[in-house]
Amino acid sequence: MRAETFRNAGDGIAAGGGLASRFFAQGASSYSMTTGTTSANPSAAAACWSCGAPVSGSHFCAGCGRIQPLAREADYFSFFGLPRKLTFDASDLESRFHQLSWKLHPDNFAGASEFERELSLERSSQLNDAYRALNEPLSRVEYLLSLAGMRKEGQQKQQAPPELLEEVFELNESLDELRGARRSGGDPGELASLRKRLQAARENFREKLGEVDRSLEQLSGEWDRALDANSAASPDADNPAQRKLMERMNEALNRRSYIRNLVESVQKELAES
């Protein structure tokens, strides 16, 4: 990484003039959307940078076929032309990913203008980011919640879920004992029994992880059914029922990441002892 690449990124924009500044005013994050955003699409009135024909968030202009800048409101679901549902056929998503890759990849624009190459880079990176987020059920839920402003990077709650408090307390005690026993050279019999206790705890928490996953799966199904019932193309965070579902999913995700951290720390301790 060098200054030049940074300056180039800026220069490319400057070279594009007015069109380019609009591109950057629109381009970029969908993660930064705030609560209450609905499917309203202000870019519906936008015009193609090349021929002026109206474009409404599509990858290419229907008139001249030129690649279009990303709309700021564009989310990963609509990027693939999908509703904001949480359960879907992975092979369908993959084939959409491959089809869009053919059209948007920078290889396609090797001989195009600098501006179009920038657009291809923007759109194909967005495509890959979107596929990465939606391909895994968990990150898909996380992404959906982030669209509603419910999950912000680095703000996940790390308190123990109340019903786990007792078990977590015991686990931490066992971990401390194991560390203590190891430091003092401890007697092998004691170490072995501590290890056994930790292994049992690990299995216990792994089971809990499975439970959380099942409940997330169930919530995802509920979410999709609610969406179908509403016949809305996208979620409405102001809708109390949907809001409630999202909160439950958010809780489940926090719980999951908490338990996963526990399992990992036990794993690490066992590997070291």
Add this chain to the structure above:
Amino acid sequence: MGRTVGIDLGTTFSLIAAFDPAEGRPRCVPGPYGSTLCPSVVSVDPDGSILVGEPARRRLLTQPERTIYSVKRLMGRGVEDVQEELKLFPFRIDPESRNVIRVRLGERVLTPPEISSFILRELKSWAERHFGESVERAVITVPAYFNDAQRQATRDAGRLAGLEVLRLVNEPTAAALAYGLHEQRRGRVAVYDLGGGTFDISILKLVSTGQGDIYQVLSTNGDTHLGGDDLDLRLLAVARQEIRVRHGLNLAQHPAVVQELRKALIGAKHELSESNRATLLVPLPDGSAYVREITRAEFEGLVQPILERTMGPVRMALADSKLRSEEIDEVVLVGGSTRVPLVRRMVEQLFGRRPHTELDPDEVVALGAAVQADILSRGVKDMLLLDVTPLSLGMETMGGVVAKIIPRNSTIPASAQEMFTTGVENQTGIDIHVLQGERELAADCRSLAKFQLRVPPGPAGLARIEVKFLIDANGILQVSARDLRTGQQQSLEVQPSYGLNDTEIERMLEESIEYAEQDFARRQLIESRHEGEAILQATARSLARLEAEAPGEMPEAERRAVEAAESALREALAGDDYKLIRARTEEMNQATLPLAERVMNRALSGALAGKRLSDV
């Protein structure tokens, strides 16, 4: 626009290839010595000229301190990264070296990208001679596990060589492309690429779609400091120890002997891929010789621990691809070191299937690069590569902890946005440190760059600066920042942690053009002198033979013409005008034509009398 080529810039050898439209397949271009392999060796002549490839490799024996090999191991690295290997290389590092290594070769001090650019220039000249047209654009391959700085350094080398680098392609991916074209394979493929200095493992999925074939990399892993070189170094350490014990000799004072020994050991290593034993015979400075037989079993025992180091990355790549080894449909071996039978056995055992070795493991990467070069230059697409970034991208946060923003094995191009704000009132800048790697602490990851976001003064938390990190299709990072409150794009002044900055590149580019002219003239002079000397010697031999066998056969006028041409040539050889030497050499050629004919005729009649032509 000239031809677009694919270049494999390797640790030990480099190759250049181009797609042959008539044959519908890529081909490697041979150099002046007939081989398609150009040794990645660069030597600085005492007269200042640069020698590359085979002539440079010969100088490893005569002028090791002016000659450098395996420069790829130094690309994009700082001095502290390479302390271990510096002990083993004959060349010296300039004490001024910091974030970019500077190698002292004779009178010149050169950076790894400059040295690599000489190799690229040499290959470029091979292709230009071969095709009779200029070559200005190239796809260059890099190890899949190369980090940002190593990729930047490779792209810089291309630029310094006067090439427009259309794309950096990962070596195992290029190999898969060449194999796919060759075999029309489908399914899940593991590419195990053990070269001279780097190891890569990539897991790919080959998919046929309506538009064509997609080569999607699922995961990659590797070690940019593991390869055939390490096997050689192991053998070398053993041999030097034996020489110390048996002969009481420390070879540290004899770099040329070390190179002779290294050459012999590499020869033995190659031989052991074919046969069960090899014998070494290396003359030592005390007049004695190091004579040693080595069996394949002993060799395998010595190098097994090194080869075992490839298995960790293989398992990691499999885990990241979420595949088990038995779900891999094909295994492809790439890189010269995969000729070692032990490597083949280890790979076969791990995947439970016989690996593919149909394509020349030395050429396959360059061939794949040529395919990608063709795709990019013609815009005709029936194949698409979707590659990944090998290392997670992160930012340093509180307490030196790294927050990952783009995970490893993300399909590229990939991006991430981060929002920044101020923590205290009237804070004017936010420092950002970008890193690459999988470890939790910044100190354990590879630093890529540092920069500062400028913030207009105001209350804490008011500023909203969005930084966009984008890894492009070359696997190289671009960063842009935008003030969300004003919508203004912010220009960034970035200090790369390793690598050359713009000013240095510009200066080197100017120097390289200047030197290129000087180098060209010097090289022409060396070559023309060589040709001139050669014809003088040949003429002297012919004259002596004719005198001995048929005195007086040559007419006086003819003899005088030869003598005149000879003294004219000698006069030219005393100067340094290569054009004059060329012209006089040609005159000498003309003047000696009748003489050559006489000698030839005698040889032919002699052949009837039982003499062989080669005896003449």
